[in-house]
Each structure stands twice: as structure tokens, then as C-alpha cells.
Amino acid sequence: xxxxxxxxxxxxxxxxDLFVPEAHRWTTDASSWWDEFYGDRSKPVPFFVDxxxxxxxxxxxxxxxxxxxxxxxxxxxxxNTHALxxxxxxxxxxxxxxxxxxxxxxRAEVPGTEARFHCGDAFVxxxxxxxxxxxxxxxxxxxxxxxxxxxxxxxxxxxxxxxxAPGGHFALTCFAAGEGGMxxxxxxxxxxxxxxxxGGLAYTSEELRDIFSDLTEIELRRMRDEAPGSPVFGExxxxxxxxRKAPRQ
Numbered sequence: 001x002x003x004x005x006x007x008x009x010x011x012x013x014x015x016x017d018l019f020v021p022e023a024h025r026w027t028t029d030a031s032s033w034w035d036e037f038y039g040d041r042s043k044p045v046p047f048f049v050d051x052x053x054x055x056x057x058x059x060x061x062x063x064x065x066x067x068x069x070x071x072x073x074x075x076x077x078x079x080n081t082h083a084l085x086x087x088x089x090x091x092x093x094x095x096x097x098x099x100x101x102x103x104x105x106x107r108a109e110v111p112g113t114e115a116r117f118h119c120g121d122a123f124v125x126x127x128x129x130x131x132x133x134x135x136x137x138x139x140x141x142x143x144x145x146x147x148x149x150x151x152x153x154x155x156x157x158x159x160x161x162x163x164x165a166p167g168g169h170f171a172l173t174c175f176a177a178g179e180g181g182m183x184x185x186x187x188x189x190x191x192x193x194x195x196x197x198x199g200g201l202a203y204t205s206e207e208l209r210d211i212f213s214d215l216t217e218i219e220l221r222r223m224r225d226e227a228p229g230s231p232v233f234g235e236x237x238x239x240x241x242x243x244r245k246a247p248r249q
Contacts, residue, residue, distance in 0.1 A: 074144025102142025
């Protein structure tokens with residue numbers, strides 16, 4: 001008999017295993033999948049470009065966020081990490097893939113854009129381990145959240161609660177459901193029946209508002225399409241959202 005469920009983490013790990021191996025992209029067990037994904041830098045992947053999200057730059061330009069301590073979740077090759085550092089943020093960045101981190105560190109050889117890159121699981125943040133534990137004035141995620149299965153939203157919200165400073169901001173870019181969107185729109189329960197995330201989950205604006213209802217919405221919109229020659233990245237199949245944690249009373 002195998003009766004070893006005693007904690008919430010035990011339940012989450014059990015639910016992880018309900019997905020087929022090729023669907024698992026959210027813990028350190030998935031690092032080899034991401035290493036292979038980032039191994040060929042010539043692939044025509046939109047976000048392989050070395051330019052930041054248009055939304056992130058817009059938040060700074062409009063004064064919606066100001067320089068402080070920042071965490072870039074699922075940083076990939078570091079395009080947003082480097083932009084944050086160049087804008088005056090003190091940045092920790094984390095990704096499961098050593099190949100992505102190596103690429104990000106190669107791109108880091110620009111004066112004034114120093115950031116700390118960590119290879120590991122974003123859900124395991126420690127003061128002297130994979131990354132610093134916070135608090136952060138900004139937690140930024142472009143493309144990580146939509147690769148999580150439904151039960152790992154619990155882990156994600158716990159990370160925000162633990163690591164985001166009172167009055168801090170959470171910036172998210174993820175797959176948008178609906179016309180022109182990308183990603184699976186299947187109900188949560190159907191994902192477990194199929195054992196697959198379909199390459200990523202698409203969300204409606206109402207779903208995002210509900211999931212992050214403990215935070216105050218500052219802005220939620222479709223990302224603007226940007227031309228290839230633009231200095232910023234933008235694809236309209238993505239949502240971009242900015243939320244704020246309540247200040248300490």
C-alpha cells in the first residue's frame with residue numbers, strides 16, 4: 001500500500017504526476033526539456049529576440065512602476081531581466097534551464113546591466129539557495145504562468161504572497177483566450193483527464209482577475225503587436241497585466 005499523502009505539497013506532487021512526462025514543464029524535472037528548447041538559438045521563436053516586452057517598458061515610461069528590487073520569473077535568455085537592470089532595478093532572475101541561463105549571461109556583457117541569474121525552481125526561493133527570497137518591489141513573469149497546471153496556481157499565489165513586498169507590483173504576460181489567442185482553452189478538469197496542457201493554458205481577462213483577486217488591478221489589456229524593427233517585443237495573442245499588492249496597514 002502507498003498511503004503517503006500527509007501535506008499539501010504531497011497532494012501537489014501527486015497531481016503533477018497525473019500529467020504525461022512531455023507535459024511536465026514546471027519543476028526541475030523539466031529542465032532537460034527546456035534545455036533542448038533553448039539549445040537551438042536560430043529557431044524562429046518570437047521571444048528569442050533580445051528586446052523587452054512593450055508593456056514592461058510602458059509601465060516604466062508612465063511611472064506605473066519605479067526602480068527597486070525585482071524578480072524575473074522564468075527569465076529565459078534574459079531579455080526582460082537586462083531591460084529591468086538597465087532601467088535601474090536590482091534584479092534576481094530565475095529559470096529552470098541552464099541553457100537559458102547561459103544565454104542570458106552571455107547577453108549580460110553590457111556595462112550597467114548587471115543582474116543575478118539563478119538556475120532552479122522558482123517555487124523554491126531561499127535567501128542563500130536558488131535565489132533570494134524577497135521581498136521584491138516587482139515580480140515580473142513573461143511566459144511562465146501559462147505553463148503551470150491548475151493545481152500549481154496554489155504554489156504561484158503562495159510565492160506572490162511570500163515574496164512580493166507590501167505595495168509592490170506584479171507584472172504578467174501570458175496566453176490570451178479568445179479570437180487571435182494561443183494556448184489551450186479546455187476547462188481545468190479536462191486537462192487532468194487528458195494529462196496534457198496543450199503547450200500552455202490560455203486565460204480570459206475575467207479568469208485572471210479572479211485568480212489574482214487579492215491584488216489590485218492597475219492595467220489588463222492585450223499586448224500590442226510590434227513590428228520586427230521595433231525596439232520592444234509585442235504579440236497580440238498575449239495578455240499583459242499589472243497588479244499591485246496592498247500596502248502594509
